[in-house]
Amino acid sequence: MPVIDLRSDTVTQPTAGMREAMLRAPVGDDVYGEDPTVIRLQAYLAQQLGFAQGLFVPSGTMSNLLGLMAHCERGDEYIVGQEAHTYKYEGGGAAVLGSIQPQPLQVEADGSLDLARVAAAIKPDDFHFARTRLLALENTMQSKVLPLSYLAEARKLTKAHGLQLHLDGARLYNAAVKQGVAPREITQYFDSVSVCLSKGLGAPIGSVLLGSEQLIGKARRLRKMVGGGMRQAGILAAAGLYALEHQVERLADDHANAAALASGLLELGYSVEPVQTNMVYVQMAERAPALKAFLAERGITISASERLRLVTHLDVSRADIEQVIEAFKAFAG
Ligand SMILES: *Cc1c(COP(=O)(O)O)cnc(C)c1O
Numbered sequence: 638m639p640v641i642d643l644r645s646d647t648v649t650q651p652t653a654g655m656r657e658a659m660l661r662a663p664v665g666d667d668v669y670g671e672d673p674t675v676i677r678l679q680a681y682l683a684q685q686l687g688f689a690q691g692l693f694v695p696s697g698t699m700s701n702l703l704g705l706m707a708h709c710e711r712g713d714e715y716i717v718g719q720e721a722h723t724y725k726y727e728g729g730g731a732a733v734l735g736s737i738q739p740q741p742l743q744v745e746a747d748g749s750l751d752l753a754r755v756a757a758a759i760k761p762d763d764f765h766f767a768r769t770r771l772l773a774l775e776n777t778m779q780s781k782v783l784p785l786s787y788l789a790e791a792r793k794l795t796k797a798h799g800l801q802l803h804l805d806g807a808r809l810y811n812a813a814v815k816q817g818v819a820p821r822e823i824t825q826y827f828d829s830v831s832v833c834l835s836k837g838l839g840a841p842i843g844s845v846l847l848g849s850e851q852l853i854g855k856a857r858r859l860r861k862m863v864g865g866g867m868r869q870a871g872i873l874a875a876a877g878l879y880a881l882e883h884q885v886e887r888l889a890d891d892h893a894n895a896a897a898l899a900s901g902l903l904e905l906g907y908s909v910e911p912v913q914t915n916m917v918y919v920q921m922a923e924r925a926p927a928l929k930a931f932l933a934e935r936g937i938t939i940s941a942s943e944r945l946r947l948v949t950h951l952d953v954s955r956a957d958i959e960q961v962i963e964a965f966k967a968f969a970g
Contacts (some may be wrong), residue, residue: 638936639936640936640937640938641936641937641938641953641957641960641961642938642952642953643937643938643939643947643948643949643953643961644938644939644940644946644948645836645948645950646808646836646837646891646915646948646949646950647835647836648950648952649839649950649951649952650952651839651840651841651876652839652879652884652951654879654883655839655840655876655879655880655883655884658875658876658878658879659872659873659875659876659879661875662674662871662872662874662875663871664869664870664871664872665869665871666868666869667693667866667867667868667869667870667871668861668866668867668868672868672869672870672871672874673871674870674871674872674874674875674878675693675870675871675874677874677878678691678693678845678874678875678877678878678881679691679692679693679845681878681881682832682845682847682881683847685820685821685881686820686821686824686830686832686847687821687824687825688824688829688830688847688848688849689848689849689850689853690847690848690849690850690853690854691845691846691847691853692845692846692847692853692856692857692860693843693844693845693867693870693873693874693877694843694844694845694846694860694865695842695843695844695865695867696835696842696843696844697722697805697807697831697833697835697836697844698727698728698730699844699860699863699865700831700832700833700844700845700846701722701723701727701730701731701773701803701805701831702723702727702730702731702734702735702859702863703846703856703859703860703863703865704803704829704831704846704848704852704856705723705730705731705735705737705771705773705803706731706734706735706737706855706856706859707829707848707852707853707855707856707859708770708771708801708803708828708829708852709731709735709737709770709771710770711735711736711737712736712738712767712768713737713738713767713768713769713770713771714737714738714739714740714760714766714767714768714769714770714771715731715737715738715739715740715769715770715771715772715773715803716739716740716742716750716755716758716759716769716771716772716773716800717739717740717741717742717772717773718741718742718743718744718750718773718774718775718778719741719742719743719744720744720778720779721741721744721773721775721778721805722775722805722807723773723775723805724739724741724773734863738767740758740767740769742754742755742758744778747781747783748775748776748777748778748779748781748782748783749774749778749783749787750772750774752790752791752794755772755791755794756794756798759798759800769798769800770800770801771800771801771802771803772791772794772795772800772801772802772803773802773803773804773805774788774791774802774803774804774805774827775804775805775806775807776788776804776805776806776808776809776812776823777808777809777811777812777815777913777914779916779918780808780811780895780912780913780914780915780916780918781913781914782811782812782815782816782913782914783812785816785818785822785823788823788826788827789826791826792826792827801828801829802826802827802828802829803827803828803829803830803831804823804824804827804829804830804831805831806823806824806830806831806832806833807831807832807833807836807844808833808836808837808914808915809823809824809830809832810832810837810838810885810888811837811888811891811892811914811915812914814885814886814888814889814892815892815913815914824847828848828849828852829846829847829848829852830846830847830848831844831845831846831847832844832845832847834876834877834880834881837888837891837915837950837951838877838880838881838884838885838888839880839884839950839951840873840876840877840879840880841873841876842873842876843873843874843876843877845877884951887951888914888915890951891914891915891949891950891951891953892912892913892914892915892949893955894915894949894953894954894955894958895912895914895915895916895917895947895948895949896912897955897958898917898947898949898958898961898962899911899912899917901958901959901961901962901965902917902919902962902965905962905965905966905969906969907919907920907965907969908920915948915949915950916946916947916948916949917946917947917948917949918944918945918946918947919944919945919947920943920944920945921942921943921944921945922943923943925941925942925943925945926941927968928941928945928965928968929941931964931967931968932961932964932968935960935964935967937960937961937964947961
């Protein structure tokens with residue numbers, strides 16, 4: 638029985654064209670800076686997103702960590718959302734490995750941080766306090782898209798206070814496709830951006846950190862330190878390049894599938910949050926484990942959270958969505 642896996646957009650299989658591109662990729666030793674395909678990927682993203690340089694790394698967690706550590710010294714502080722990936726889902730890496738103090742703030746319903754609260758959290762230059770150095774935003778934030786006008790305001794605020802601005806853009810392309818803008822319209826406001834190739838874009842491995850020559854130089858040294866220097870990494874970079882060249886526009890299909898799933902479940906009486914991009918959140922409360930078991934018998938894989946997250950991606954078709962809605966209907970009885 639083929640499985641419909643809705644747990645995450647990280648579960649995708651490399652497409653046939655992507656595997657072909659990986660097979661053909663010219664490679665070299667990237668620690669020596671000699672892998673032509675890694676160089677091409679880094680240059681492609683730097684050019685597209687408007688940065689001087691890019692750095693290919695194994696994961697989004699490492700990309701964010703290197704970004705934070707390149708911006709902040711020991712004893713510095715960064716302001717971040719309480720639910721943000723860099724704060725909550727990366728093992729506390731910035732604090733553990735970078736000696737960077739996080740200042741978490743509540744995330745608003747639209748996925749943003751209230752900029753008045755951000756301003757109030759910036760610490761004065763006083764030896765009692767950690768030095769506030771950076772604001773980190775996430776876009777999409779749990780599938781919500783931050784408005785461009787908000788990003789412009791965040792830029793203005795950080796500039797006024799001499800802070801750096803980092804974007805965890807794991808799903809940057811979902812935001813750009815949803816807004817119908819070039820991704821650079823989003824990234825223009827930031828000093829550094831982390832992009833995941835292994836989420837909705839569908840590559841098996843890899844993220845890229847973008848920034849100035851100085852920032853990326855520092856990040857490259859840190860990458861070696863944490864064991865992220867890879868050798869013939871062009872095989873992986875080729876998958877990322879293929880994704881960027883062929884699998885960006887199709888993110889609109891994932892968004893349409895998520896919207897169709899949400900409206901189908903809403904019609905069945907489920908409590909569904911409004912959908913913006915590729916995630917559908919359903920309140921299942923204590924019924925979550927029973928639903929997970931019920932769907933598993935029908936070839937549908939979900940996680941068992943009370944606020945259930947269903948994620949669409951390139952291995953979920955419209956026919957699959959219809960099948961999922963039918964299964965939810967049967968569960969509701
Ligand atoms: C997945 C994810 C990351 C980290 O990516 P990994 O490659 O899994 O380490 C960072 N930020 C966000 C918002 C993510 O969804």
